[in-house]
Amino acid sequence: MMAPLTRRSSALAAKIATLxxxxxxxxPLPSGPPHPAFPKTLLTFQLLTEDELDSIAHHYHQSTPGPWTMHYPAVMNWDKKFLARPTRRSSRDAKMMGNEERRLSQVEVKFVEGLMETVKDIQAPEPRVLASTPSSANSSNPYAGHSDKDRIRIKRRKVGKFIGLVGMDTPVEEIAGRIQASLERAVEASREELRRNEEIMLRRRKFA
Known part of the structure; x- marks a missing residue:
């Protein structure tokens, strides 16, 4: 019985040493102190809250792009719209902002274009035909309406890669999911544009 306990103790000791x-x-560039919540150990990195992750991304010009964003050893490619926390809106606000939410962000457009050109060995999932009022909660794509846990995990990975931790590369599943989510948004944007054009044509016919 002592051998298994010894092995578990050794594994625990190694884990503690790693943390x-x-x-x-x-x-930060061009100068200034490190972020107050910058993790001092691997353990404190794992304990960073979402607010702290967001603040770190802002502190190092990653969520708020500027002249210094691309001058760090690594970049986070922080897409604020994709990583935004879900907000509750009234039906009136949702109707007013619906068209804006369905448009692809510039980061998403560049993300898709770059991946389509460079990632040749990944077959992106086929975009599904969306309903007229899509709900990300009903999507089988976890990155179209990712959970709080998924969102924080992605943010933590981005911050970890930025500060030089190993094992923080983007998983293939996330890349494929991001492609599918962006394609779905593009399809819905096209459907919305078609719907608006049809409404304009109907109004013109009525007044012709």
Missing amino acids: QLQLAPLV
């Missing part, structure tokens, strides 16, 4: 790994602070 105690010291992380070198990263200063």
Whole structure:
């Protein structure tokens, strides 16, 4: 009985030692102190809250692009619309903002274009035909309406890669999911544009 306990104790000790790994602070460009919540150890990195992850991304010009964004050793490719927390709106607000939400963000457009050109070995899932009033909660694509846990995990991975941690590369499943989510948004935007054009043509015919 002692051998299994010894192995488990050794594994636990190795895990604790890994979590105690010291992380070198990263200063923002062009100058200034590191972010107050910058993790000092791998353990504190794993305990970062979503607010802290968002604040770190902003502090290092990743969620708010500027002249220094691309001058860091790595970039987060932080898509604020994709990583935004869900908000509750009244039916009136949803109707007013519906068209804007269905448009692809510039980051998504560049993301899709770049992946289609460079990632040749990944077959993107076929976009599904959407209903006239799609609901991300009903989508089988986890990145079209990702959960709070998924969203925070993606943010943590982006911050981890930015500060130089290993094992933080984007999973193939996430890349495929992002492609599908962007394609679905593009399809819905096209459907909405077609619907608006049809309404304009009907109004013109009535007054002709």
